[in-house]
Amino acid sequence: MKTLFLRELHGYFATPVGYVFLAMYTLLSGIVFVFVNIGQEMSASMNVMLSAMHLPFLLIAPLLTMRLFAEERRMRTDQLLFTLPVRTGAIVFGKFLAACVMLLIAMLLTGLYTLVISRFAQISVLETLCTYLGYYLLGTSLLSVGLLISSLCFNQMTAGVLTLGINVFLYLNEHYIQPQLTNRPWNVLGGLLSALPGQDRLGDFANGILSLSDLVYYLVFSFLMLFLTTRLLEARKHQRRRAG
Amino acid sequence: MCLLKAERICKRYLKRDALREVSFTASPGEIIALLGRNGAGKSTLMNILTGYLAPTSGQVRICGHDMTEDSLKARACIGYLPEQPPLYPDMTVKEYLRFCADLKPIPESKKKSETERVIAAAGLGNWANRLSGSLSKGYRQRLGLAQALLGSPPLLILDEPGSGMDPLQMVQMRDVIRQAGETSTVLLSSHMLSEFTGICSRALVLEEGQAVYDGPLSALLRKKGELRVRYQGEDASMEAVSSLPGILSVSRQGDEIVIRYRPEADCGPAVYEAFKKMKGALAEMRDEKETLEDAFLRLTGKGAPES
Numbered sequence: 001m002k003t004l005f006l007r008e009l010h011g012y013f014a015t016p017v018g019y020v021f022l023a024m025y026t027l028l029s030g031i032v033f034v035f036v037n038i039g040q041e042m043s044a045s046m047n048v049m050l051s052a053m054h055l056p057f058l059l060i061a062p063l064l065t066m067r068l069f070a071e072e073r074r075m076r077t078d079q080l081l082f083t084l085p086v087r088t089g090a091i092v093f094g095k096f097l098a099a100c101v102m103l104l105i106a107m108l109l110t111g112l113y114t115l116v117i118s119r120f121a122q123i124s125v126l127e128t129l130c131t132y133l134g135y136y137l138l139g140t141s142l143l144s145v146g147l148l149i150s151s152l153c154f155n156q157m158t159a160g161v162l163t164l165g166i167n168v169f170l171y172l173n174e175h176y177i178q179p180q181l182t183n184r185p186w187n188v189l190g191g192l193l194s195a196l197p198g199q200d201r202l203g204d205f206a207n208g209i210l211s212l213s214d215l216v217y218y219l220v221f222s223f224l225m226l227f228l229t230t231r232l233l234e235a236r237k238h239q240r241r242r243a244g
Numbered sequence: 245m246c247l248l249k250a251e252r253i254c255k256r257y258l259k260r261d262a263l264r265e266v267s268f269t270a271s272p273g274e275i276i277a278l279l280g281r282n283g284a285g286k287s288t289l290m291n292i293l294t295g296y297l298a299p300t301s302g303q304v305r306i307c308g309h310d311m312t313e314d315s316l317k318a319r320a321c322i323g324y325l326p327e328q329p330p331l332y333p334d335m336t337v338k339e340y341l342r343f344c345a346d347l348k349p350i351p352e353s354k355k356k357s358e359t360e361r362v363i364a365a366a367g368l369g370n371w372a373n374r375l376s377g378s379l380s381k382g383y384r385q386r387l388g389l390a391q392a393l394l395g396s397p398p399l400l401i402l403d404e405p406g407s408g409m410d411p412l413q414m415v416q417m418r419d420v421i422r423q424a425g426e427t428s429t430v431l432l433s434s435h436m437l438s439e440f441t442g443i444c445s446r447a448l449v450l451e452e453g454q455a456v457y458d459g460p461l462s463a464l465l466r467k468k469g470e471l472r473v474r475y476q477g478e479d480a481s482m483e484a485v486s487s488l489p490g491i492l493s494v495s496r497q498g499d500e501i502v503i504r505y506r507p508e509a510d511c512g513p514a515v516y517e518a519f520k521k522m523k524g525a526l527a528e529m530r531d532e533k534e535t536l537e538d539a540f541l542r543l544t545g546k547g548a549p550e551s
Contacts, residue, residue: 003346007332014334080330080391083294084347085320237298 004086004094005101008068012102021063025106028056033113044121046114046128047206050135053110054199057139058167064099065146066160069233070153082233089230092147096226099143107136127208134205137218141197142167144225151229174198197221246305247272247429248293248399253302255288255453262288263299263453272398275425277440277461278433279540280450286433287327289450290403293431294324307398320349323397323428327404329388333377337368337387340376341394350395358394365423366390367416381408389417393424400424402432406439418443451544464539469507470532471515472500477524485518 012018032052041048072078081091114128146163153159173193178200181190194200197218204211248270255263263285270276280286291297293304295311295318304311309318332340341362345355363372366386371379376387385408392400405421406414421430422443434440447464449457457464469492482501486494490509495502505511512531519526534542 003343007335007343010339011332011334075330075332076326076328077330077332079291079296079324079326079328080344083296083319083322083324083326084344085316085349086347087316237296238300 001090001094001097004081004091005097008095008098009101011067012064012098017063017067018102021060021102022106022109024060024063025057026109028060029053029110029113032056033110037113037117044117044123045131045206046110046123047131047202049110049113050131051199051202051206054135054138055171058142058171059164061139061142061167062146062160062163064102065143065150065163066153067150067156068095068099068147069151069229070156070159073154074156082237088233089226092151092226092230092233096140096144096147096222099147100140103136103139103143107132107139124208127206130205130208130210131202133210134202134214137215138197138199138202141218141221141225142170144222144229145197148225148229148232151232170196170198174200246270247307248431249303249305250289250293251303251305253289253292253304254300255285255292255297256300261453263292265302266450266453266455267302268448268455268458270399270429270431272429273425274446275421275430275432275444276446276448277444278431278448278450280433281540281544284450285453286450287403288453290324290326290401290431290433294322294401295319296326321398323392323394323400325385325388325392325400325402325405327407329384329391331376331379331384331387333375336373336375337363337379337390338372340387341390344391345394348395348397362390362393365393365420367420382410382413385409386413386417389420393420396427398428400428400430400432402430404434405432406434414439449540449543456543464543465533465535466539466542467507467510468532468534468538469505471503471505471512472528472530472532473503473515473519474500474527474529475519475522475524476527477522484522485515488514488518491515 012021029049033049036052037043037049069078072081082088114123117123145166146159149163149166150156150159153162173196178190178194181187181193201211201214201217204214246269250269251267253263253266254261266285266289278286278289288297292299293306293311295304295315298312304318306318307321309321311318332343335343338359341359342355345359350358363369366389368383368386368390371383376384379387385405389402389405392402400421402421406417409417418440421432421440424430425443432440432444441461444461446459447457447461448455449464482494485491485503488511490506490511492504492506494504503511503515505515512529516526516529519529
C-alpha cells in the first residue's frame, strides 16, 4: 500500500494536477481570508475562512480524484495493478491516502493565515485545531466520493464533471433541499439526504469540541465509499471488455 | 508437474462467446505460442489466466493455486506483459521497475539487483533514466517485458511481445524470451505467426474462441507436397521423375524444378533416387513445408481446400 500511495503522490507532482490544486486552494483561501475573515467579519476564527472555503473546495476537489482510476483504465495500467499480487483494497486505500495528503498539504498552507492573525488577535489553539480537523474530515469524505466516481469512469474528464455535479448537489442539498424537506410528509427522503456529508456536522468542531459521533460519521462514510469502490472494481472483472 | 492448468474456460459478453471451453495445461520449461487471428480470443484468454478478467465458467490454476479462490498466490507466480505495455509516462525506466519490484514478491535485499538484471536483460541500460513516456514503441515493449521478468516468475504470459518492434529488436526480443524460457514457462501470443517460430516448442491455436490445435509446433506444419530441385542437366530426363507414382506435375520456375506430389505419397526418396541415376548434377533438393500462415489457414478452414 505504501508503494501505491507514494506512486500516486508522485503522480500528483509529476503532472500539473497537484500544483494546480494547491495553487487554486491557496489562492482562493487567501481571497476568502482577506475579504471575509479580515474585511467582512473581522474575525480571528479560522471557522469563518474554512466555512467560506467550503464551496470553492467542492468545485476544485474533483481535480484530486478524477484521474485516480479513470486514468489507470485509459492508460491500461489497471492491467498491471490488478494482475500484480496486490489486494484491490490496498490499491484503493493507497490512492485515497495520496488524495488525503494533498488536501492536508493544502490545508496546512492556510495555517499561515493563522500565524498572521495570531500576531494581531488572540486565537484559541484547541478551537482552531478542532475546526481544521472537522473540515479535513469533511474534505476526505468528499474525496472518497470522488474516488468512487473515478472508478466508474473510463475518462478522467467524465469523472471530474460527474464528481463536480455530485459535489454541487451536496451543497444544494445542505443549503436548499434539506431545509425544504424538514417536517414534510416525504421526510424519509429528507432523512436519507441528511445522511450525506455537509457542513452541518461541523458545529461542535468549530466550538473546539471533538465530537465523537461526527468523527465516527465521517470515518464510516469514507470507509463505506472505499468499500464500495473496492467491491465495484472487483465486480468489474466479470464485465470488462478488451480487444483480443 | 503442471504449472498452468486451464479447464473448460468460457467467457461470454452479452451476446457473444469470446471463449468456448478452452482447456490446456503447461509444464515447466515449455514455451508455448498462442496463435490466432485478431479477435480470436487470445488477449481475453491471457487476461483470464492472469486474473484480470474472471471467466464466465471454468477454472484456472497457477502453480497449484486457484485463480479465483487464491488469487494473490496465483498472481504472485505470474509475470504479465499485456498487449499494450502498462507504463506510467511520468516515471523513468528505473523508477517504474522499482515500483513494480516493490509490488512483487521479491525480497527487499534483492530488489535493486533484480531491477538492474532486467534492465540489462531487456537492453534498456542506456535508457534507465529516461521517462517511459518518451520511449519509442519498441522500447516501451521492452520495458513492459522487463517488468514481467522481475522476480523470475515461474510463468510468463506475454501478449504480442513483438508488437511495434523492428527486425533487429525482434531478434533481441526472441533471445530474451529464449533465455527467460530456461527458468520460466512462457506463454506468448502472436497473430504474426512467423515471429516466434524458432523458439516455441508447442502451439495452441485459437479460432473464434475455440482451441482448434494444441500440440507440437513441428507437427503443426505439414508437408506441402512440393519438392524444389536445383539440377543441372537435360530437361528431357524429367520424364523419369514425372512417371513416378504419386507425382502430380513437374515444371520449371527460374533455375528450380518444382515437383508437386500427393502429400500422403511421400515421394522424396524416390525422386532423389531418380535424379541420382541421371547424368546431370543435383545441387539441392528441398521438401517444402507449410508456413505457419498456411497451417493456420488450414486449421481454421479459411485456406484453400486440401488437395
